[in-house]
Amino acid sequence: MWAELNERNKAETLRVLVENTPTHYVLVRDDQTLTQAHDVIAAADIIAIDCETFGSADNPDGALDPWSGNMAGFSVSTRDYSFYIPLNHDERTKLTEARVFERLKPLLERIPNVMHNAPFDCKWFAVKYGVNLIDTLHADTRIMAMAFDENRSHRLKDLCTDWLRMPGDNFDQLFGRTPFNQIPLDVALAYAAGDTEKTLKLYDWIRGHYGKRDDLKRIEQLVFNVEMPVCRQFIRSDIRGIRFDTEMANALDAQFEREESELQTQIYTLLGEDINLNSPVQLSRKLFTDLKLPDNDNGSTGVRALKRIKKEHPIVPLILEYRAVGKLRQAFTSKLPHNVKSDGKIHPWHNTWGAATGRFTCSNPNTQQIPAKRPEIRHLFMASGPDRILVSIDYSQIELRVLAHMANETVLIEAFEQGRDIHSTTAALISKGAYTYEDIERYKDTDGHAAAKFRKQAKIVNFGIVYGMGAGKLADTLEITKADAQTIIDDYFRGYPGIKRYMDEQHAKVMRDGFVTDLYGRKRRLHTDIKAKERWKVFAAQRMGGNFPIQAGAGTILKQAIADLELILPQYDVFILLQVHDELLFDCPRTITATALDHIRSTMENAVNLRCPVRCDVEINPERWLKKVDADAWFNEDENE
Template sequence: MLNMNLQFIEEKDSQKTKRAKAAQAKKEAALHDPTWAEVWETGYITKTGKQKPGILQMNLTATDKARLLDVKKAIEAGEIGTGLDSNKTLTKTKALEIYRGLMNQRKTGILREMVEKTPTNYRLIQTVPQLRRLVEDLERETFVALDTETTGLNVYQDEIVGLSLSLPVADYHVYIPVAHKAGKQLDRDLVLEALRPMLTNPDLGKVLHNAKFDIHMLIRHGVRMKGLLHDTRIAMALLNENETSYALKNLATKYGKYFGFQEESHTFDELFGKTRFDDVALDVALVYAAKDTHLTLEFYKWQKEHLQKRDKLLQLHRDIENVLVDVCVDMEQTGLLIDREFAAEYGDELRAEIVAAEAKLKKAFGDINFNSPSQLAKVFYDDLKLPDNNKRSTDVKTLKALQGEHDGIKTLLEYRGLTKLLGTYVDALPEKIQTDGRLHGSFNQVQTVTGRFSSNDPNLQNLPPKARKLVIAPKGMLILGSDFSQIEPRILAHLSGDEHFREPYLLGQDLYSTLASRVFKVPIEECRDGSIYRKKMKIGLLAVMYGTSMFTLSQQLGISIEEAQEFIRDFFTSYPGVHKFILSVHESVKKDEFVETIDGRKRRFSGHREQAKAYDALARKICSITGTAEVPANFWKIKEIPRALKEAYQKVKGPVESVRRQSVNAIIQGTAADVMKKALLQVHAYCKSKGWELFATVHDEALMLVSDQITPAEVREIENCMLSAVDLNVPMKVDTELMKRWGEGIKKSEWFNQAA
């Protein structure tokens, strides 16, 4: 007993000692001011006992790393101070703030040095004889690089203050100031009129970076540029869709060493900040603007070499992406006609609905701010004791999961939908209408890594159905929408060659009903539209195509993770061709670290090979222990699997499965994107021939303004433009609607029956 008491006392003393040492270590860590090397390179232990990485140990873009190294060197050289009392407050964010201060401090010197080092073949065009000589030299060129300098970025309100051109044959680069506030310069109209033959000549190639902007700016001043040869911004997205920045100066800093530009190229913001370009002195404007086209010219030559080594990518750029720039310009110039009266009336209705919803919410939750996450969290988790499964979150996903716990949650979701509809769309969109009475957004053809179109100001992909009703057709016109039906499943059917998956399309059957009948092994009569089997299959097919995690699929279908895994297994058993195709993609991306669409668009996954090999090896070890063909969904619960093996597998599982999901998605969705782009090119050409306008694309739909006297034959021509964009081994289908107001479409057959 005495020994036991002594042992207890010793253990108690030992615990006290450990606690004392831990407290002392924490105190020392709190007082510790990290060294310069610790802050930047090695990291250090914080007062909480965690290892804080050094600034240069963090995940950094190439641009940020270069800037941070510049800051470190400048501080060490005494060029700039940190302005901090302690090293521990020097973070990556603070270091980048210091970089901006460093650039401001250096700005005058940088600009002076730029002017002093202005290349001898950079020329200002300030007189009529100089302009005349330039025009003569342009006639001997087969292509030129072009750029505009402007008062801002609004292509419908800002103005051109100068143009720069690079002439490869004549071997010089010019800046033509036309609206600077000081300095000798020519009149803008005179310059544009002199350059009009060159700018509108389709046989003289133009090379630009982000050409769409410059084309819009020239249209602003009455000139429609023709003859786009190459857009270095778009080409770069094809050569590397993973770039962190597509700004010309940032790309030049990264790749310039390969085509003769060794020094860092500073961006407009770094050099001029909020200064408008018409306030910039002409000697500075020359070296900045002429360098832009000089860079663009050399960048084009370098990109061209790489594209010519990749035939399919070259063809994709030449035949689809490059010619699509003009289509985007036309869609943006056409814009959306907004019904202001409807917006005002609808806004009043929504405000009344919001007031009614707020009254219900006050009864349910009390008089609080229903837009305040902290106040909502207090009511939900402290007062009402609702289940907290997501760190006191009150986001939409969490609220949807809580709907069954309290009747007021449904009202809160409705309230949020109403306030977003009102504030983001119904009230906001009319405020963005330009002087021509239309809302002009932006269509981005290479913004996404799969090549799908996106849009902004407004984002049409996210525009709620009710907000679409703000958009109307002009007098004498109709909105016609032609939408590819199930384009991605059809592409999967084509690529996989699975005879059972192709069968519904070949026989004109409903895809989801047929799939549900085979996978769930129930009569097809029980899988018709509206059935639970068909609904589950629509969700399940997306999971199959894009590798949705078992956890997410289980939540979507309302089943266990094991049942979700069983669903996928049953699907692949029923459709072995689809399974074989997906496995082949996994193997291909492991071998090559990229995948391609039918038209050669690439999606690259650098570093995947080694992780995938480790993943496969670890999965084989687990399967040998469990005696299963695949790693069980509940592998963490299986005691026979060593913990170290579980942890090693878990470490690579997320990254590898993410790449596998993205690779299959990139092929299917990327091919659909290419098909849609080819369809848009054909629809655009047909609309122009009829005097109509293509004005938008949303997902797999083309939207156009057509005559209200359009005939069934003309609608069929539009559909043929869509359908002839691709030749698959399953038939394609488009659904077409006509309408006066977007969102109130009538199927073409009903429309023409009414007209008759």
């Protein structure tokens, strides 16, 4: 009954939607309406564009993948008209795809455009029809909305309902699983043309607010001088893609499968029976009831709980290793070959403002997660051809440099100026005089030496402070008591008083203003009006208030560098392929010179002026990612040839 009632309501909603179609919505179905669309678009100063896509019966996910799906049609709005142009609907028109793009492609590639979630639409137009909407992409209203409020929903219909008081229609509620190409054209017009009309109105609404306050003027500069160039760059990067060695991935997966099986056998031997190692209940019973290991976390068999007891029994490290290998298979060697397109490349989806901090995220696949500690997985990614090489350029300890700048911590600043190793500097500090900086440097690679232990602790503390790590998490990570961890943190702040002062000021600012900002004016709104019984939320807000400017600042420096490189990379026939944390992976000609790479590196280093120097490391990977060669030897060899 519910299903039947829902269908009746949906039919009524669609009927009303069609009846109320505005008169300035036009369905382009013949040469006359195509000419009208052409002339209106040609006279516009800016247009909004959106495409509607669909998959097939055996590949419904193709609606999200331009390499395997199809475009049902697209809508274009000016400030006077909204058009829907069908391409592949079951209900046919008098126009072919070729005719539509013969007339409209030159205009679409010339008129500045605005979209909501532009990477999606730009990729579809480029991959399916060779239409370049990237160079004329002026604004992405999703990014503009993120800059206004990073904590809310950024769906177009939610934004328009809340900000413009223009309620929208939810696709799933209207159409369910019906592919868009099966939707009647009068319904498609009312729905799709409304989307682009709302996009353009949302763009105008946000732009109208920029001039009202100085902080909003900074946000405008951030959006159009940094975020949009980066957005355009990574649409191009994702379309270009990176070659992937499927055959080697399958062989590596088989190797990991053997490792997994061998570890499983060792675990079963120690357990005395075969159990489902993926069952928390069965594993908990064996560990804490049968083997009587310390149960510190109420029977939990999670990674954090197991790390606490891994010295108690030889089975625990084996379980952790077994899970790690399984995760490598699940996330990479078994999965990545399925992401390879017909061109032999992986085309990831970089979301250039995917996190609330303004940092990148990535999906399908998430190339940011590919571990450097297992280089054989990065080796699966290859240069695009024999005449190309991969080059990675990575910011050196950029978050710690931003921390030194923000805190005006003279000890850290001097260490960076003198080129001293920051982790060894901190290690000497927390050793309380037991070791000098020179001692730490001398013995840092000597296994078992106390100096090496202090440096390992210092490295974790240095980055942990940036991410607001408390004594409990530090204790788990270092496998020490919470009291010892707190002592290390206290010694750290005592040695770096500027950092302690900065953190205290940020905590106070959060409580006073409810937000903090990074170097570029990017805001993080943190809710601190919490009842006393939820004090942990206040502590969390204060922790984020301290680390947000550091994380966001480092991320925005990388973005500023990407924007600065927009005009430089074409000079050397260089392309960005991937972004991994503070690293960029480039596709370069094999003949690229040391001078050219130095120009790119120095551009990245000069993207920001901090109180301490900013440094980047360059690695040359002739054939495979992370299979690096000595740069001096590489260029000397070229000169000799």
